[in-house]
Amino acid sequence: MQNETELKRNVGFFPALSVVMGTVIGAGVFFKASSVSAETGSTSLAMLAWFLGGVITICAGLTGAELAAAIPETGGLTKYIEHIYGDFWGFLAGWAQAFIYFPANIAAISVIFATQLVNLFHLQQSYIVAIAILAAVSILLINCLGAKAGGLLQSVTLVVKLIPIAVIVLFGLMQQGSVDFSLFPVVAGPHHNFLTALGNGLLATLFAYDGWIHVGNIAGELKNPKRDLPGAISLGIGLVMIVYLLINAIFLMTLPINQISGNLNAASDVSTILFGAIGGKLVTIGILISCYGAVNGYIMTGMRIPYAMAVKKELPFNNFFMKLTKEGAPWASGVIEVVVASIMMMLGAFDTITNMLIFVIWTFYCMAFAGVIILRKREPDLYRPYKVPLYPVIPLIALIGGSFILINTLFTQTFLAAIGIVVTLLGIPVYYHTKQRK
Template sequence: MTEIKDNHHLESKLRKDLGLVSALSLVVGMVLGAGAFMKPPAVLEVTGSYNYALLAWIIGGLFSICGGLTLCELGVMFPQTGGLFVYLEKIYGPKIAHLYGWMITIIFAPSLVGALVGYFSSVFCLLFDIQTNYSMVISVGVLGFIAFINSSGVKYAGYVQTVATICKLIPILLLTIFGLWKGNGHVALFGSNAQGLASTAPFAVAILATLFAYDGWAQVASVAGEINKPSKILPKAIIIGITFLVVVYACINLALFKIFSVKEMVGLGHDASAIASQRLFGHFGGNLVAVGIMISILGGINGYIMTLSRTIFSMGERGNIIGAKFLSTIDEDSRSPVNAILLLTVFAFLYSTLLDADRLSEISMFSIWIFYLLTFVGVIIARKKYPNVARPYKVIAYPVIPLIAILGAIYVIYGMLVYQTFNGIVSIILTLIGLPLYFYYTNKHPHNSSSLGMIKKYKIKTPVRVIVGCLFIMLLLTLYVRYTL
């Protein structure tokens, strides 16, 4: 019988202070964001009709609920900092955990941030009537700003996140309420789909698009060990929280459907929400709502750079990645992983210049859901591998809920491989490249004890150094892409 070796005894003594309201706030706060404004046209384009678009949002929410309920059993079993990395390491061993961290570093983090930057640039160009040719300049500016904030310290990044969280609720409420109230009635649900568009994409691709909007529920599992009475609070928080989000997303879609026809909404793409606000509130009022949308997206960029740069830093600290010593350096003044922030920022910019935001979001979701699938299966494995470990929370309706999560993950992965075969295969290959790197660095440093991290005092103030470095590298990339591709 296998027992859990707890090398993080202090983490097991974390205070269990999170109640239902806190857990609900975490679910809604992490999930609700840019996807609410940017994904409705993409989902509608794939499905071709209002009815199937709404169905995709509902099924995506169902998969997320089942995934969240499943994942949280591991969160209670392994109440340690690291989330999925820890679960995969405990169940499958260090190699799979390393592949997850490598995938986050090279695919998920830069793709996700790059998608958000693309969405931000789209709304910015529309708001200020700027040609989309200058979107790369806007991307440089927003990434440089967020890199500057995060390299100054987590406290300042936290301020930005708080403001963005408050601001994002305003455009969501305004678009939903006034869109449903004053929309001109294009929507014709449960009737003829005569206004629909022909689509050759599998329905799974539409669900995958909605999962970008729902992403963030997995973060609840990382604090499962700090929730009071998790067996009661966790299922309530996930079910109520994501069900609330399904209703919110459905209402936003219905509001947009009442403003635009199918063809018009699909044609507007990322600009649909901003233009809808202009039609509802006039040019000035619409622009204010568009600013709210931009702040919401900015908060998403800031939040993901703040959290995912720490994952990249952790990978560097373990020593099994290229440039490990560089990536695991913390600045003495700000105590931020400045080099990890720099790497993520530059890669996100490069990805955003090479691929469309919707494609990047699909690639990021495809990559992460492969590992979600492993963790869903891991819950079943853990029941056999760790039978005597205390489980204050067990998945309700086991094994039905985990099986729904597993089948849902397989379905969306299949959809991506069928519809975006090249991108899917490239994502898998890039992930598997991490395996020979793991063996190389493990053999090179067989006694490495995760001690590569260091605190360094830089001659130039960190924020200045980071922003200048980001701007310089992104300027070179801009010139290269513009004149060679």
């Protein structure tokens, strides 16, 4: 395995831009419209939530990139937290990613895949969980053939997932909308508290924008990180935000908001209106392939985190988690993550799972944002090939935005937040047990 001293600086601006957009654009763009609409109750507040979610994500990406460039180690967020706060918090960040973040993403997107398949072939709703589990297991089996097989599947689906987005946006812009659609004044829907609705709407959008933390991993391979990293992040996420705003505007101009609220098939319904029954089915197939690829991405990367923790002797049953296939894939770690994901599929719906994972991961994101400020004071001489622009304004925007979402979730979705906190805290006895054993 190469270390950071062997990395070749041969990545230019446009490859970096494509990495940013390819990492962030996933299944959430098609399905979070239902949750955002339900939480906000109005077209104006829904669109504001998508806009503010993009702004917070840009600030988060620019802030996280400073840590990625200064601490270019395998492990990403876990290593940043460990460097700033110590082994205990680094372990909890790894534990949360391995046993909440990645399984919850696998579960949520597998449920969406199954929901779309059931809708396409008019199957019984009771089949959704079984199909979701089968989808996740099939992708795990593909990844057990090695990183090359998983990477090939990822490359194909990366191209395909952009097609339904482009088609919906282009055709939607040419249609004459007959649905009431207004951006101003920005108000919450009937029976919605403005701040609560905005906070819950933002929480929903951040699932669609998630993935920005991984873009800093290419910092060590950029030809000019000081110039290209902030440019790729700000332009990349900015373009993603424009795409998200456009596609959600088309959803809201094509269907009344009450028909989008809570409707996970809204993208398919809009496609049917825009293109007719056959065209709608073709777009749905594109969305299915996109979801399958998104699950593949999370399984392919997620199954390597418990393996990496086991190599460092940080988990019980380390020898089990370290088991590999002949092709070198950590199959045992993958099995555990898919089992955890399957339990989540049986216990909760799409929005419940995604809201929990966003609450947990943004807790550690906020620690990372604060960490940028801490390191500037504690380690002023640390080599930083890239520094966040407009410091400390951008880190503070990311930190305040993230804190608002966390506090809002604690008060409005207390049970959901409590589950995330409890599962994260279950890592504490594991940490002390393995530390004592070492």
